[in-house]
Amino acid sequence: MPMVVGLMMRRLKEKFAGDAGHLDLNISDKVIVETEHGTEMAVVFEREKNVDKPKAPVCKVLRKATAEDLSRAAENEKKNEQAHKIILNKILDHELQMKLTCAQYSFDRSKLFIYYTADNRIDFRELIKDLGHMLKTRIQMVQIGVRDEAKMIGGVGHCGRQLCCQEWLKDFSSVTIDMAKEQDIPLNTAKLSGLCGRLMCCLGYEHDFYTKCKKNLPRYGEKVNTPSGPGTVVGAHCLREEVVVELTPDKTGEKVRKSFHISKITK
Numbered sequence: 001m002p003m004v005v006g007l008m009m010r011r012l013k014e015k016f017a018g019d020a021g022h023l024d025l026n027i028s029d030k031v032i033v034e035t036e037h038g039t040e041m042a043v044v045f046e047r048e049k050n051v052d053k054p055k056a057p058v059c060k061v062l063r064k065a066t067a068e069d070l071s072r073a074a075e076n077e078k079k080n081e082q083a084h085k086i087i088l089n090k091i092l093d094h095e096l097q098m099k100l101t102c103a104q105y106s107f108d109r110s111k112l113f114i115y116y117t118a119d120n121r122i123d124f125r126e127l128i129k130d131l132g133h134m135l136k137t138r139i140q141m142v143q144i145g146v147r148d149e150a151k152m153i154g155g156v157g158h159c160g161r162q163l164c165c166q167e168w169l170k171d172f173s174s175v176t177i178d179m180a181k182e183q184d185i186p187l188n189t190a191k192l193s194g195l196c197g198r199l200m201c202c203l204g205y206e207h208d209f210y211t212k213c214k215k216n217l218p219r220y221g222e223k224v225n226t227p228s229g230p231g232t233v234v235g236a237h238c239l240r241e242e243v244v245v246e247l248t249p250d251k252t253g254e255k256v257r258k259s260f261h262i263s264k265i266t267k
Contacts (some may be wrong), residue, residue, distance in 0.1 A: 032063050033061050079105055116142070116143060146196040243259070
């Protein structure tokens with residue numbers, strides 16, 4: 001029964017399990033692991049636990065990252081930037097319809113991962129051949145989606161904070177326009193979309209709350225009685241547990257809308 005920890009690797013933050021052995025590892029520790037791609041540096045994101053039958057292959061954690069390892073990682077970052085410029089120029093030379101996201105060497109520099117987005121299938125055999133000769137390493141092309149691209153590049157969201165997917169979000173969940181409708185948010189696509197061009201992940205954070213809350217509120221169009229008289233429900237404020245009621249017109253025929261706490265509403 002191996003003692004494994006949850007690890008994340010490279011800018012894409014690929015998740016996998018690592019056999020911690022006798023090492024005492026904590027969250028955010030940087031470690032050196034042996035993978036099918038060679039030696040890599042990873043970050044611990046999940047505490048160690050015993051696993052009877054791991055669902056996926058478990059990598060071997062060789063050691064905690066030393067000062068020398070961290071220095072090599074910093075040097076690799078400089079080489080990543082140099083490789084990025086070379087790759088970008090070669091993509092232009094070959095007139096390939098793809099967008100380069102980033103390039104990243106494995107820790108031991110035995111392989112270079114090239115992350116890109118593209119709308120269609122790309123034939124990059126000649127590109128790989130050229131880059132292999134120029135960079136003297138194995139090349140692996142990795143096609144990613146626009147949400148993964150935003151996660152890798154990062155940025156600032158509409159809220160003025162760093163993107164959730166880069167700062168703390170580990171997995172992407174399905175986000176639908178129905179979530180915005182459930183929260184009575186104006187359906188303005190530009191305001192509901194993140195930097196990736198997809199619906200913002202934060203639309204899903206309070207979805208369960210709104211769904212449960214609205215089960216306790218009268219439905220739109222429902223006839224109710226209020227302290228100000230009978231009326232029809234035309235809106236709701238879940239956080240305040242209030243409903244907006246359009247009261248039955250008086251003798252003057254004027255329509256009035258008022259908000260009432262659900263405790264003061266009867267059907």
